[in-house]
Amino acid sequence: MSKPPTRPLGKNGPEVTRVGFGLMGLSSYYGKPLPIEEGLHVLDQAYELGERFWDTADVYSGNEELLREWFIRNPKKRQDIFLATKFSLGALPDGTTSRDSSPEYALSACEASLRRLGLSYIDLYYCHRLDGKTPVEETVKAMVQLKDAGKIKYLGLSECSAASLRRAHSIHPISAVQMEYSPFSLEIESSDYKLLETCRDLGIALVAYSPLGRGMMSGALRSVADFEDDDFRKKLPRFSAENFPKNLQLVDSISELAASKGIHSSQLTLAWLLAQGNDIFPIPGTTKVERLKENVDSMFVQLSGKDVAQFREAVEKANIHGERSSDQLTEMLFVDTPLPSI
Numbered sequence: 001m002s003k004p005p006t007r008p009l010g011k012n013g014p015e016v017t018r019v020g021f022g023l024m025g026l027s028s029y030y031g032k033p034l035p036i037e038e039g040l041h042v043l044d045q046a047y048e049l050g051e052r053f054w055d056t057a058d059v060y061s062g063n064e065e066l067l068r069e070w071f072i073r074n075p076k077k078r079q080d081i082f083l084a085t086k087f088s089l090g091a092l093p094d095g096t097t098s099r100d101s102s103p104e105y106a107l108s109a110c111e112a113s114l115r116r117l118g119l120s121y122i123d124l125y126y127c128h129r130l131d132g133k134t135p136v137e138e139t140v141k142a143m144v145q146l147k148d149a150g151k152i153k154y155l156g157l158s159e160c161s162a163a164s165l166r167r168a169h170s171i172h173p174i175s176a177v178q179m180e181y182s183p184f185s186l187e188i189e190s191s192d193y194k195l196l197e198t199c200r201d202l203g204i205a206l207v208a209y210s211p212l213g214r215g216m217m218s219g220a221l222r223s224v225a226d227f228e229d230d231d232f233r234k235k236l237p238r239f240s241a242e243n244f245p246k247n248l249q250l251v252d253s254i255s256e257l258a259a260s261k262g263i264h265s266s267q268l269t270l271a272w273l274l275a276q277g278n279d280i281f282p283i284p285g286t287t288k289v290e291r292l293k294e295n296v297d298s299m300f301v302q303l304s305g306k307d308v309a310q311f312r313e314a315v316e317k318a319n320i321h322g323e324r325s326s327d328q329l330t331e332m333l334f335v336d337t338p339l340p341s342i
Helices: 036-048 063-073 075-080 103-117 136-148 162-171 195-202 244-261 265-274 289-300 305-317
Strands: 006-008 015-017 053-055 082-087 089-091 097-099 122-127 152-158 176-180 205-209 280-282
Touching: 036 063, 036 289, 063 075, 063 103, 082 103, 082 152, 103 122, 103 136, 122 136, 122 176, 136 152, 136 162, 152 162, 162 195, 176 195, 195 205, 244 265, 244 305, 265 280, 265 289, 265 305
Parallel strands: 053 082, 082 122, 122 152, 152 176, 176 205, 205 280
Antiparallel strands: 006 015, 089 097
Protein backbone atom coordinates (compact mmCIF):
# COMPACT_ATOMS: atom_id res chain seq x y z
CA MET A 1 0.00 0.00 0.00
CA SER A 2 1.35 3.41 -0.98
CA LYS A 3 1.95 5.93 1.76
CA PRO A 4 -0.57 8.81 1.58
CA PRO A 5 0.95 12.06 0.32
CA THR A 6 1.70 14.93 2.69
CA ARG A 7 2.10 18.68 2.30
CA PRO A 8 3.31 21.47 4.60
CA LEU A 9 0.52 22.85 6.77
CA GLY A 10 0.95 26.51 5.98
CA LYS A 11 4.13 28.40 5.20
CA ASN A 12 7.10 26.53 6.71
CA GLY A 13 4.62 24.30 8.53
CA PRO A 14 4.86 20.61 9.44
CA GLU A 15 4.17 17.92 6.84
CA VAL A 16 0.71 16.45 7.39
CA THR A 17 -1.44 13.94 5.54
CA ARG A 18 -3.10 15.60 2.55
CA VAL A 19 -6.56 14.42 3.62
CA GLY A 20 -7.12 14.39 7.36
CA PHE A 21 -9.61 12.54 9.53
CA GLY A 22 -12.40 14.39 11.32
CA LEU A 23 -13.23 12.41 14.46
CA MET A 24 -16.39 14.18 15.63
CA GLY A 25 -18.81 11.55 14.36
CA LEU A 26 -17.16 8.78 16.37
CA SER A 27 -18.55 10.30 19.56
CA SER A 28 -21.19 12.92 18.91
CA TYR A 29 -23.66 14.84 16.75
CA TYR A 30 -24.23 12.25 14.01
CA GLY A 31 -26.46 9.93 15.99
CA LYS A 32 -25.45 7.48 18.68
CA PRO A 33 -21.71 7.40 19.47
CA LEU A 34 -19.82 4.29 18.52
CA PRO A 35 -19.14 1.84 21.35
CA ILE A 36 -15.61 2.41 22.67
CA GLU A 37 -14.10 -0.72 21.11
CA GLU A 38 -15.62 0.08 17.72
CA GLY A 39 -14.29 3.62 17.87
CA LEU A 40 -10.83 2.35 18.78
CA HIS A 41 -10.99 -0.09 15.86
CA VAL A 42 -11.70 2.78 13.45
CA LEU A 43 -8.71 4.68 14.84
CA ASP A 44 -6.55 1.57 14.47
CA GLN A 45 -7.58 1.25 10.85
CA ALA A 46 -6.94 4.94 10.18
CA TYR A 47 -3.42 4.50 11.49
CA GLU A 48 -2.83 1.35 9.44
CA LEU A 49 -4.03 3.16 6.30
CA GLY A 50 -1.44 5.88 6.88
CA GLU A 51 -3.93 8.54 7.99
CA ARG A 52 -1.99 10.62 10.51
CA PHE A 53 -3.76 14.03 10.61
CA TRP A 54 -6.54 13.66 13.22
CA ASP A 55 -8.99 16.37 14.22
CA THR A 56 -11.08 16.56 17.39
CA ALA A 57 -12.44 19.22 19.78
CA ASP A 58 -13.31 19.57 23.43
CA VAL A 59 -16.99 19.96 22.54
CA TYR A 60 -17.17 16.59 20.76
CA SER A 61 -18.54 14.72 23.76
CA GLY A 62 -16.27 11.85 24.73
CA ASN A 63 -14.00 12.25 21.71
CA GLU A 64 -10.89 13.38 23.54
CA GLU A 65 -11.44 10.58 26.07
CA LEU A 66 -11.65 8.06 23.22
CA LEU A 67 -8.30 9.33 21.96
CA ARG A 68 -6.85 9.02 25.45
CA GLU A 69 -7.69 5.33 25.49
CA TRP A 70 -6.18 4.87 22.03
CA PHE A 71 -2.94 6.58 23.07
CA ILE A 72 -2.80 4.49 26.26
CA ARG A 73 -2.98 1.36 24.12
CA ASN A 74 -0.58 2.77 21.50
CA PRO A 75 1.93 4.97 23.36
CA LYS A 76 4.68 4.61 20.75
CA LYS A 77 2.37 5.87 18.00
CA ARG A 78 1.73 9.27 19.59
CA GLN A 79 4.68 10.81 17.78
CA ASP A 80 3.24 9.70 14.42
CA ILE A 81 -0.08 11.49 14.89
CA PHE A 82 -0.51 15.18 14.13
CA LEU A 83 -3.40 15.92 16.48
CA ALA A 84 -5.62 18.98 16.36
CA THR A 85 -8.17 19.94 18.97
CA LYS A 86 -10.14 23.10 19.70
CA PHE A 87 -11.56 25.33 22.42
CA SER A 88 -14.19 28.06 22.98
CA LEU A 89 -17.50 26.32 22.27
CA GLY A 90 -19.73 24.96 25.00
CA ALA A 91 -23.32 23.90 25.62
CA LEU A 92 -25.67 25.90 27.84
CA PRO A 93 -28.47 24.28 29.92
CA ASP A 94 -31.11 25.53 27.47
CA GLY A 95 -29.43 23.67 24.61
CA THR A 96 -27.91 26.70 22.94
CA THR A 97 -24.22 27.04 22.20
CA SER A 98 -21.91 29.35 24.13
CA ARG A 99 -18.62 30.88 23.01
CA ASP A 100 -15.66 32.02 25.08
CA SER A 101 -12.38 32.98 23.43
CA SER A 102 -11.08 34.95 26.42
CA PRO A 103 -7.44 34.42 27.43
CA GLU A 104 -8.50 32.90 30.73
CA TYR A 105 -10.72 30.36 29.04
CA ALA A 106 -8.11 29.49 26.41
CA LEU A 107 -5.59 28.64 29.13
CA SER A 108 -8.00 26.59 31.24
CA ALA A 109 -9.55 24.82 28.24
CA CYS A 110 -6.14 23.66 27.05
CA GLU A 111 -5.33 22.20 30.46
CA ALA A 112 -8.68 20.39 30.45
CA SER A 113 -8.10 18.98 26.95
CA LEU A 114 -4.63 17.76 27.88
CA ARG A 115 -6.12 15.96 30.90
CA ARG A 116 -8.83 14.32 28.83
CA LEU A 117 -6.35 13.34 26.14
CA GLY A 118 -3.76 12.16 28.63
CA LEU A 119 -1.09 14.00 26.65
CA SER A 120 1.61 16.54 27.42
CA TYR A 121 1.09 18.57 24.24
CA ILE A 122 -1.30 19.24 21.37
CA ASP A 123 0.08 19.62 17.85
CA LEU A 124 -2.46 22.13 16.52
CA TYR A 125 -4.73 24.12 18.80
CA TYR A 126 -7.65 26.00 17.24
CA CYS A 127 -9.90 28.66 18.62
CA HIS A 128 -13.10 26.92 17.52
CA ARG A 129 -15.10 30.14 17.31
CA LEU A 130 -14.23 33.71 18.25
CA ASP A 131 -16.75 35.04 20.73
CA GLY A 132 -17.07 38.46 19.08
CA LYS A 133 -16.30 40.18 22.39
CA THR A 134 -12.66 39.36 23.06
CA PRO A 135 -10.13 41.09 20.78
CA VAL A 136 -8.51 38.34 18.71
CA GLU A 137 -5.11 39.71 19.73
CA GLU A 138 -5.80 38.76 23.36
CA THR A 139 -6.91 35.25 22.38
CA VAL A 140 -3.77 34.69 20.32
CA LYS A 141 -1.48 36.00 23.04
CA ALA A 142 -2.91 33.39 25.41
CA MET A 143 -2.32 30.71 22.78
CA VAL A 144 1.27 31.92 22.45
CA GLN A 145 1.62 31.42 26.22
CA LEU A 146 0.54 27.83 25.74
CA LYS A 147 3.05 27.39 22.94
CA ASP A 148 5.87 28.89 24.98
CA ALA A 149 4.99 26.46 27.78
CA GLY A 150 5.28 23.52 25.36
CA LYS A 151 1.58 22.65 25.61
CA ILE A 152 0.78 23.33 21.95
CA LYS A 153 2.94 23.51 18.85
CA TYR A 154 0.89 25.37 16.23
CA LEU A 155 -1.95 27.89 16.33
CA GLY A 156 -5.18 27.83 14.36
CA LEU A 157 -8.49 29.67 14.03
CA SER A 158 -11.86 28.47 12.78
CA GLU A 159 -14.68 30.37 11.05
CA CYS A 160 -12.99 33.73 11.53
CA SER A 161 -13.23 36.76 9.28
CA ALA A 162 -10.37 37.80 7.01
CA ALA A 163 -9.82 40.90 9.15
CA SER A 164 -9.64 38.86 12.36
CA LEU A 165 -7.19 36.49 10.69
CA ARG A 166 -4.87 39.30 9.65
CA ARG A 167 -4.90 40.77 13.14
CA ALA A 168 -4.25 37.36 14.71
CA HIS A 169 -1.41 36.62 12.31
CA SER A 170 0.24 39.93 13.18
CA ILE A 171 0.61 38.70 16.78
CA HIS A 172 1.87 35.20 15.95
CA PRO A 173 1.87 33.12 12.75
CA ILE A 174 -1.37 31.21 12.31
CA SER A 175 -0.68 27.83 10.70
CA ALA A 176 -4.21 26.84 9.69
CA VAL A 177 -7.73 28.15 9.40
CA GLN A 178 -10.54 25.61 9.57
CA MET A 179 -13.64 26.44 7.56
CA GLU A 180 -16.51 24.56 6.00
CA TYR A 181 -15.61 24.02 2.34
CA SER A 182 -17.47 21.70 0.00
CA PRO A 183 -19.49 21.84 -3.23
CA PHE A 184 -22.35 23.04 -1.02
CA SER A 185 -20.30 25.66 0.84
CA LEU A 186 -18.04 27.84 -1.28
CA GLU A 187 -18.31 31.02 0.78
CA ILE A 188 -14.60 31.09 1.54
CA GLU A 189 -13.92 31.61 -2.16
CA SER A 190 -16.21 34.64 -2.24
CA SER A 191 -14.84 38.13 -2.79
CA ASP A 192 -17.30 39.24 -0.11
CA TYR A 193 -15.36 37.37 2.58
CA LYS A 194 -11.87 37.14 1.02
CA LEU A 195 -11.00 34.36 3.44
CA LEU A 196 -9.21 31.99 1.05
CA GLU A 197 -7.51 34.96 -0.58
CA THR A 198 -6.27 36.14 2.81
CA CYS A 199 -5.03 32.68 3.79
CA ARG A 200 -2.99 32.52 0.61
CA ASP A 201 -1.66 36.03 1.04
CA LEU A 202 -0.41 35.13 4.53
CA GLY A 203 0.72 31.57 3.74
CA ILE A 204 -1.90 29.90 5.95
CA ALA A 205 -3.34 26.45 5.23
CA LEU A 206 -7.08 26.01 4.78
CA VAL A 207 -8.44 22.94 6.58
CA ALA A 208 -11.80 22.07 5.02
CA TYR A 209 -14.28 20.58 7.46
CA SER A 210 -17.45 18.86 6.22
CA PRO A 211 -15.88 18.57 2.74
CA LEU A 212 -18.56 16.05 1.73
CA GLY A 213 -21.43 18.36 2.66
CA ARG A 214 -21.93 16.63 6.03
CA GLY A 215 -22.21 13.31 4.24
CA MET A 216 -24.51 14.41 1.43
CA MET A 217 -21.85 13.95 -1.26
CA SER A 218 -21.52 10.27 -0.32
CA GLY A 219 -24.77 9.64 -2.17
CA ALA A 220 -25.89 7.27 0.57
CA LEU A 221 -28.20 9.80 2.22
CA ARG A 222 -31.43 10.35 0.30
CA SER A 223 -33.90 11.73 2.85
CA VAL A 224 -34.31 12.92 6.43
CA ALA A 225 -35.51 9.41 7.25
CA ASP A 226 -31.92 8.20 6.83
CA PHE A 227 -30.89 10.03 10.01
CA GLU A 228 -31.09 8.76 13.57
CA ASP A 229 -33.34 10.73 15.93
CA ASP A 230 -30.43 12.50 17.63
CA ASP A 231 -28.55 13.37 14.43
CA PHE A 232 -28.05 17.15 14.46
CA ARG A 233 -28.31 17.34 10.66
CA LYS A 234 -32.08 17.02 11.04
CA LYS A 235 -31.99 20.59 12.37
CA LEU A 236 -29.97 22.05 9.49
CA PRO A 237 -31.88 23.96 6.78
CA ARG A 238 -30.01 22.20 3.95
CA PHE A 239 -31.38 18.85 5.13
CA SER A 240 -35.00 19.88 5.66
CA ALA A 241 -37.74 17.79 4.08
CA GLU A 242 -38.25 20.57 1.55
CA ASN A 243 -34.62 21.29 0.68
CA PHE A 244 -33.01 17.85 0.85
CA PRO A 245 -34.54 16.45 -2.37
CA LYS A 246 -33.58 19.58 -4.30
CA ASN A 247 -29.97 19.40 -3.11
CA LEU A 248 -29.67 15.81 -4.27
CA GLN A 249 -29.63 17.09 -7.84
CA LEU A 250 -26.02 18.22 -7.35
CA VAL A 251 -25.15 14.92 -5.66
CA ASP A 252 -26.54 13.00 -8.62
CA SER A 253 -24.63 15.16 -11.11
CA ILE A 254 -21.35 14.55 -9.29
CA SER A 255 -22.14 10.84 -8.97
CA GLU A 256 -22.45 10.63 -12.77
CA LEU A 257 -19.06 12.29 -13.22
CA ALA A 258 -17.52 9.96 -10.65
CA ALA A 259 -19.01 6.87 -12.28
CA SER A 260 -17.45 7.87 -15.60
CA LYS A 261 -14.06 7.72 -13.88
CA GLY A 262 -14.80 4.51 -12.01
CA ILE A 263 -14.64 6.11 -8.56
CA HIS A 264 -17.05 7.05 -5.78
CA SER A 265 -18.71 10.47 -5.65
CA SER A 266 -17.04 11.20 -2.31
CA GLN A 267 -13.63 10.40 -3.79
CA LEU A 268 -14.19 12.71 -6.72
CA THR A 269 -15.32 15.47 -4.35
CA LEU A 270 -12.22 15.16 -2.16
CA ALA A 271 -9.94 14.96 -5.19
CA TRP A 272 -11.57 18.11 -6.56
CA LEU A 273 -10.97 19.96 -3.31
CA LEU A 274 -7.33 18.85 -3.32
CA ALA A 275 -7.06 20.16 -6.87
CA GLN A 276 -7.99 23.65 -5.63
CA GLY A 277 -4.47 24.01 -4.23
CA ASN A 278 -1.76 22.35 -2.16
CA ASP A 279 -2.86 24.52 0.75
CA ILE A 280 -6.28 22.83 1.01
CA PHE A 281 -6.59 19.96 3.52
CA PRO A 282 -10.02 18.28 3.65
CA ILE A 283 -10.84 16.42 6.87
CA PRO A 284 -13.83 14.14 6.15
CA GLY A 285 -15.23 12.13 9.00
CA THR A 286 -16.77 8.67 9.05
CA THR A 287 -17.58 5.84 11.43
CA LYS A 288 -17.19 3.16 8.76
CA VAL A 289 -13.84 1.61 7.83
CA GLU A 290 -14.98 1.12 4.22
CA ARG A 291 -15.65 4.85 3.86
CA LEU A 292 -12.35 5.61 5.59
CA LYS A 293 -10.51 3.56 2.98
CA GLU A 294 -12.32 5.40 0.20
CA ASN A 295 -11.33 8.75 1.68
CA VAL A 296 -7.68 7.73 1.97
CA ASP A 297 -7.71 6.43 -1.61
CA SER A 298 -9.03 9.81 -2.81
CA MET A 299 -5.51 11.17 -2.26
CA PHE A 300 -4.34 9.02 -5.19
CA VAL A 301 -7.06 10.11 -7.64
CA GLN A 302 -5.62 12.06 -10.56
CA LEU A 303 -7.89 14.67 -12.14
CA SER A 304 -7.29 16.35 -15.47
CA GLY A 305 -7.98 20.02 -16.03
CA LYS A 306 -11.13 18.97 -17.84
CA ASP A 307 -12.28 16.88 -14.86
CA VAL A 308 -11.80 19.82 -12.51
CA ALA A 309 -13.65 22.16 -14.87
CA GLN A 310 -16.57 19.75 -15.29
CA PHE A 311 -16.92 19.42 -11.54
CA ARG A 312 -16.88 23.20 -11.11
CA GLU A 313 -19.46 23.59 -13.85
CA ALA A 314 -21.79 21.15 -12.12
CA VAL A 315 -21.41 23.03 -8.84
CA GLU A 316 -22.02 26.42 -10.43
CA LYS A 317 -25.14 25.18 -12.23
CA ALA A 318 -26.61 23.83 -9.01
CA ASN A 319 -29.09 25.84 -7.01
CA ILE A 320 -28.27 25.08 -3.38
CA HIS A 321 -31.30 25.23 -1.12
CA GLY A 322 -31.02 26.10 2.58
CA GLU A 323 -28.30 27.69 4.69
CA ARG A 324 -25.45 25.54 6.01
CA SER A 325 -26.17 26.32 9.68
CA SER A 326 -29.05 27.15 11.99
CA ASP A 327 -29.70 30.81 12.77
CA GLN A 328 -27.80 30.68 16.06
CA LEU A 329 -24.75 28.99 14.56
CA THR A 330 -24.75 31.30 11.53
CA GLU A 331 -23.96 34.16 13.91
CA MET A 332 -20.69 32.34 14.73
CA LEU A 333 -19.38 32.28 11.15
CA PHE A 334 -16.77 34.68 9.71
CA VAL A 335 -16.56 36.40 13.09
CA ASP A 336 -15.04 39.85 13.62
CA THR A 337 -13.79 40.94 17.02
CA PRO A 338 -13.45 44.38 18.64
CA LEU A 339 -10.12 46.13 18.57
CA PRO A 340 -8.03 45.89 21.75
CA SER A 341 -8.34 48.78 24.15
CA ILE A 342 -5.42 51.17 24.23
